[in-house]
Amino acid sequence: MMSPPLAGLTVLDFSRVLAGPYCTMQLADLGARVIKIEQPGRGDDTRAWGPPFVGGESAYFLSVNRNKESLALDLKQPRARRVLEVLIGRADVLVENFRPGTMGRLGLAWEQGRALNPRLVYCSISGFGQTGPRRLEAGYDAMMQAEGGLMSLTGAADGPPFRLGVAIGDIATGLFAAQGILAALYARERSGTGQRVDVAMLDSVAALLTYQASSALTADVTPSRMGNRHPSIAPYDTFSAADGEFVLSVGNDDQFGRLAGVLRRPDLAADARFAANRDRVRHHDALRAVLQPLLAQWPRRELLDALTRAGVPAAAVRTVAEALADPQLAARGMIVPLEHATAGSIRVLGTPVKLSATPASVRTPPPTLGQHTAEILRRDVGLSEEEIVEFVAPGDGSRTRR
Numbered sequence: 001m002m003s004p005p006l007a008g009l010t011v012l013d014f015s016r017v018l019a020g021p022y023c024t025m026q027l028a029d030l031g032a033r034v035i036k037i038e039q040p041g042r043g044d045d046t047r048a049w050g051p052p053f054v055g056g057e058s059a060y061f062l063s064v065n066r067n068k069e070s071l072a073l074d075l076k077q078p079r080a081r082r083v084l085e086v087l088i089g090r091a092d093v094l095v096e097n098f099r100p101g102t103m104g105r106l107g108l109a110w111e112q113g114r115a116l117n118p119r120l121v122y123c124s125i126s127g128f129g130q131t132g133p134r135r136l137e138a139g140y141d142a143m144m145q146a147e148g149g150l151m152s153l154t155g156a157a158d159g160p161p162f163r164l165g166v167a168i169g170d171i172a173t174g175l176f177a178a179q180g181i182l183a184a185l186y187a188r189e190r191s192g193t194g195q196r197v198d199v200a201m202l203d204s205v206a207a208l209l210t211y212q213a214s215s216a217l218t219a220d221v222t223p224s225r226m227g228n229r230h231p232s233i234a235p236y237d238t239f240s241a242a243d244g245e246f247v248l249s250v251g252n253d254d255q256f257g258r259l260a261g262v263l264r265r266p267d268l269a270a271d272a273r274f275a276a277n278r279d280r281v282r283h284h285d286a287l288r289a290v291l292q293p294l295l296a297q298w299p300r301r302e303l304l305d306a307l308t309r310a311g312v313p314a315a316a317v318r319t320v321a322e323a324l325a326d327p328q329l330a331a332r333g334m335i336v337p338l339e340h341a342t343a344g345s346i347r348v349l350g351t352p353v354k355l356s357a358t359p360a361s362v363r364t365p366p367p368t369l370g371q372h373t374a375e376i377l378r379r380d381v382g383l384s385e386e387e388i389v390e391f392v393a394p395g396d397g398s399r400t401r402r
Contacts (some may be wrong), residue, residue: 004031005358009185011093012037012084013068014108016044018141018167019201020097020125021064022174027093027181028067029351029360035087035376036065036367040072043369055343057366065366066338066348072370075106084108086381088116093181097125100135110196120194121184125177129200139201144169148205153212156227173204234280235259238317239292241300248291249313253277258310262303263294338365 009032013024021036021044028034038044046061053059073080088094094113096103103109103124110122124130127139142163145151150168151161180197188194206213211232215221223231228247230236235248235256250256253276257269268274268290273283280287295303300316307314329335334350343365351360377383 002358004360005355006030006032009033009092010035010090011095012087012091014094014096014098014103015125016097017046018064018170019173019177020095021046022171023123023125023177023181024068024095025064025066026174026178026351026353029362030353031358031360032093034068035372035380036068036070037075037084038070038072038369040074040370043070043072047369054346055340057340057343057368062340062343062346062348062366066362067364068367069372069376070367070370071376072373075108081107083377083381085116087376088113088120090380091117091120092185093121093123095123095125095177095181099138100124100126100130114194118193119188121181121188121197122194123177123181123184123197123199125173125199125201127201129203130196130198134202141167141169141201144201144205148202149209149212150205153223153225155225157225159225161225168208169201169205172208173199173201176204176207229284232281233277234284235287235291237288239288239295241295241298241303244300245317246300246304247315247317248307249315251313255312256280259307259312262306262310262312263291265290265294336362338362340365341368341371 006027009027011024011027011032011034013020013034013036015021015024016038024034024036036044042048044061044065046064047058049060050058054062073083075081075084088108096108104112110124113120113122126135127144128134128137145154145163145168146161148169151163154164155162177197177199180199184195184197212223215223215231228238233249233251235250238245238247240246248259250259253269256274256277257266260266260268272279274280274287298306304314304316323329324335332350332354334352335347336350337345337347340346346365348362348365350362353360374388377388378385
């Protein structure tokens with residue numbers, strides 16, 4: 001096996017909570033060295049988010065901070081600024097998700113980073129971006145799902161809007177940020193210089209609207225909540241079997257014909273209301289009224305097996321625990337055991353990106369706060385043992401375990 005694709009790259013991670021740490025975790029999984037800069041005595045906000053906690057560690061924090069080193073620095077201290085200047089001068093990537101202007105007040109803005117290191121790729125993640133009339137506003141995932149239109153699409157047709165069960169705004173922003181960083185690194189190979197990557201949560205959520213946005217932009221249609229059904233495909237919805245819920249995802253007329261065959265109702269495929277997808281969408285309520293009683297007669301496992309054999313896409317609605325116990329995920333390396341310094345034996349999700357020659361990997365557990373401070377000061381900054389002791393002396397705000 002060759003080295004991981006990002007081996008040899010160093011990322012300074014000033015981000016906290018989810019969007020930024022999710023971005024840098026992807027870079028770390030792909031082989032980059034990620035140094036997480038944290039406030040002494042407090043650290044990333046999510047270290048305190050819980051329950052649940054495992055051995056004093058937040059399960060939330062553990063979910064997005066593997067493969068990283070923790071450097072505890074008080075960014076307002078002059079000593080910390082000198083350390084960071086050395087690290088920035090040697091880094092390939094810097095990621096921050098403070099409100100616009102914060103890094104500038106710390107003397108660490110994009111312009112200052114570029115002066116220290118012209119090859120630096122500087123990624124800023126924020127709620128509304130670095131430009132525009134709302135750029136100074138704070139942004140959290142629920143806000144962005146609301147203002148970005150996602151909540152208006154989520155929930156029952158006759159019920160209130162709902163936030164998605166995971167922080168999809170943060171996660172999508174982290175994905176787009178990693179994509180932007182990789183593109184900037186690739187461009188640097190040709191230009192020799194870095195650039196700024198500006199990723200906003202509102203932009204990212206808007207980008208997720210895809211075909212719903214297209215309906216609004218091109219056909220002057222305002223999409224609305226439909227529960228679990230699809231606005232353009234039918235039957236594509238949640239149904240109830242005799243002993244549990246499942247999803248039907250019938251994507252074309254041929255699949256619908258096979259569904260009718262499994263249900264021993266071939267006449268449904270010949271019914272003018274249901275023969276073609278556009279007709280099934282138009283007569284969705286009538287179609288559901290016919291299908292639900294037929295489907296409810298089957299035990300769920302038996303029905304899903306029959307549909308799978310017939311080539312009809314369908315799946316059980318599972319709990320998180322049931323989903324994570326699927327042997328398929330284990331076979332794909334998506335559940336990884338680790339030994340954490342204080343939490344003991346833990347399991348984390350693996351990486352979904354599978355590369356044949358330069359695979360990503362989960363190598364080290366999420367760090368404890370300041371776990372690598374002395375090592376980084378010694379190896380990367382070149383401080384002597386005496387200087388390290390002075391640096392972390394009581395009262396300077398930079399205590400760490402050695």
